[in-house]
Amino acid sequence: MIAFIIRRLVQSALVMLAVGFIAFMMSNYVGDPVANIGGTDLPAAAREELRKTLGLDDPMPIRFARFVGNAVQGKFGLSYRTTEPVAKMIVDRLPATLELSLVAALMALALGIPMGVFTGLYPHHWASRFMLTISLIGISLPTFLIGILLILVFAVMLGWLPSFGRGEVIRIGGWSTGLLTVSGLKAIILPAFTLGLFQMTLIMRLVRSEMLEVLRTDYIKFARARGLSNRAVHFGHALKNTLVPVITITGLQLGAIIAFAIITETVFSWPGMGLLFLQSVQFADIPVMACYLVLIGFLFVMINMIVDMLYFVVDPRLRTGGHK
Numbered sequence: 001m002i003a004f005i006i007r008r009l010v011q012s013a014l015v016m017l018a019v020g021f022i023a024f025m026m027s028n029y030v031g032d033p034v035a036n037i038g039g040t041d042l043p044a045a046a047r048e049e050l051r052k053t054l055g056l057d058d059p060m061p062i063r064f065a066r067f068v069g070n071a072v073q074g075k076f077g078l079s080y081r082t083t084e085p086v087a088k089m090i091v092d093r094l095p096a097t098l099e100l101s102l103v104a105a106l107m108a109l110a111l112g113i114p115m116g117v118f119t120g121l122y123p124h125h126w127a128s129r130f131m132l133t134i135s136l137i138g139i140s141l142p143t144f145l146i147g148i149l150l151i152l153v154f155a156v157m158l159g160w161l162p163s164f165g166r167g168e169v170i171r172i173g174g175w176s177t178g179l180l181t182v183s184g185l186k187a188i189i190l191p192a193f194t195l196g197l198f199q200m201t202l203i204m205r206l207v208r209s210e211m212l213e214v215l216r217t218d219y220i221k222f223a224r225a226r227g228l229s230n231r232a233v234h235f236g237h238a239l240k241n242t243l244v245p246v247i248t249i250t251g252l253q254l255g256a257i258i259a260f261a262i263i264t265e266t267v268f269s270w271p272g273m274g275l276l277f278l279q280s281v282q283f284a285d286i287p288v289m290a291c292y293l294v295l296i297g298f299l300f301v302m303i304n305m306i307v308d309m310l311y312f313v314v315d316p317r318l319r320t321g322g323h324k
Contacts, residue, residue: 008308012301017068019297023290024067027077076291081283086291090273094295095176096166097265097272101257103179103188104196109250112200116207123212131204138201147194147267154190162187164269191268195261199253206249210242251307255300 058066070076076086119128138146155163167187169178178184262274269275273292280288 004308008305012305015301016294016297019294020068020071021064023071023293024064026293027067027286027290071294076294077287079280079285079288081280081285081288086287089276089288090291090295091174093271093273093276096270097258097261097274099177099179100188100191100195100264100270100272101254101261103192104257105199105250105254107192108196108199108203108253112203113207113246115200116204117211119204120208120211120215123208135201135204138197143194143198143263144267146197147191147264150190150194151267161190163190166271191264191270194267195257195264199250199257202249202253203246207242207246210245214242247307247310251303251310255296255303258299259296 074087076090078084079086079089082089115131118125119131122128141149151163154161162183165187167178167183167185168181169176169184170180178187260274261270261272262278264270265272265274266278273295277289277292279285280292
């Protein structure tokens with residue numbers, strides 16, 4: 001177990017170095033940082049002085065080492081657009097994105113797993129066919145169209161839910177949350193469902209296919225022959241053995257939800273990192289884009305680490321040395 005963790009930590013560090021190098025190249029070689037900061041009308045002497053101040057005259061290995069050191073400390077410079085510290089801008093938007101992503105993931109799990117189990121146990125039931133039809137809609141329609149349709153129905157026509165914004169938020173220390181207010185809870189329903197719909201259909205279909213495959217295995221037949229109840233067979237044996245691929249997909253999809261919440265945040269004007277990143281792209285705000293890239297890479301690495309650790313909980317073969 002310890003050797004496994006050490007190996008994963010080394011792999012994660014190498015991945016983060018690669019992501020950091022991409023962000024470093026973006027910060028230093030996409031456009032001219034001096035022109036972005038000082039403008040094109042800056043005198044030549046002032047430009048040279050600014051280059052020395054920024055350390056742009058140093059060799060690339062030194063600049064990359066400095067970039068990594070600053071990134072570890074959470075220092076990514078100033079925004080070209082607002083001149084605010086980039087780290088502060090990201091930290092201010094981080095709670096909104098994480099809150100939206102976690103609610104969307106929990107919604108996908110809470111709906112996707114039971115639907116997958118039901119359609120796997122009763123594949124010919126009319127409700128199973130209805131769920132599979134709905135899942136095709138969730139997979140086929142693009143996210144922005146789903147969001148627009150939900151806004152049209154529930155915000156414009158029915159007037160039940162707000163169409164934009166995060167609602168009223170409460171600050172708890174350095175964290176802001178809308179889950180403790182009525183308007184915040186109403187505001188998160190539509191964007192969370194929009195963001196989690198594809199993940200829900202993916203989880204449902206994965207659980208269904210795994211359940212159908214597991215129910216045909218010999219040990220399930222042996223469990224039935226021992227006289228175990230259907231509940232014990234379905235949930236104590238069959239469902240438990242479908243959790244490994246479900247955990248894998250769920251972990252990867254959680255990272256994807258955080259990374260690709262840009263469209264949902266744009267449709268609903270959700271004040272998260274995705275909307276900030278899109279605004280940064282429009283204004284070529286390279287430091288914000290680089291910081292966003294590093295943070296998303298870090299979140300992906302951490303989520304994969306947690307998924308790998310969960311393997312040891314649900315799969316006894318790994319605890320007995322069955323892994324490579």
